[in-house]
């Protein structure tokens with residue numbers, strides 16, 4: 001088994017179409033894949049049949065934005081029922097919040113003399129979700145910045161001129177969207193939140209109390225002290241462990257699809273939850 005349970009397509013801020021992502025998964029000999037686009041399941045839904053034809057075990061997923069103590073946190077939902085109405089209503093709510101933020105960002109960029117952003121973004125985004133990644137691509141396309149990273153650093157992160165905050169739903173609410181849709185809530189990339197260890201542990205315990213069942217332990221190709229710390233936490237809090245590259249685009253060579261260290265032996269792998277059912 002070679003698994004990757006966290007990646008993106010053009011249905012959110014990834015650069016590969018859902019079909020091209022499946023092709024890449026097959027090329028990289030991945031057997032089990034979850035497409036986890038931000039706040040939508042459209043990419044997954046569009047390739048269910050295609051993945052079946054290719055013999056890939058495709059798991060329904062999404063990565064949902066929420067907040068805990070005022071900080072944006074990402075929760076992955078795995079093995080959700082994509083036809084669940086309350087879940088889809090929640091995802092739509094988040095996409096509406098994303099459009100509200102986008103209009104604020106457009107106004108802010110206009111003040112920096114960056115014009116006609118809406119007209120350029122619409123063909124790019126169409127009916128899928130809008131994220132800061134689309135703004136980064138636009139700034140790159142116009143030659144205002146020389147990379148996506150530079151677009152974030154100069155314009156799109158907190159304190160920069162194009163940044164606008166979002167009042168995401170609370171963590172406990174998002175966990176409930178996932179669990180009532182039969183899915184497994186997973187804390188995404190727990191090492192990136194710039195929290196003290198104590199605060200991270202508090203977040204994990206509140207997540208668990210809300211019904212969360214798993215956390216990502218493996219996000220990188222090599223074992224690191226961060227990974228060891230997360231494996232220890234998964235054991236300590238009795239959570240299942242997930243793994244995912246957070247693949248967005250082939251150019252990010254450090255984040256390859258399926259390029260992941262093995263699951264530590266002491267962890268309970270998240271796939272046991274659906275293998276049993």
Ligand code: AMP
Nearest residue numbers: 013038130131132133148149152153248
């Ligand atoms: P959003 O959910 O629209 O606010 O955008 C978050 C996404 O932007 C993340 O999933 C990453 O793909 C990307 N991102 C966030 N921060 C950065 C950064 N500093 N550099 C590059 N990409 C980033």
Ligand code: MN
Nearest residue numbers: 008013133248
């Ligand atoms: Mn993203």
Ligand code: MN
Nearest residue numbers: 063074188189
């Ligand atoms: Mn994320």
Ligand code: MN
Nearest residue numbers: 006008063246
């Ligand atoms: Mn992600």
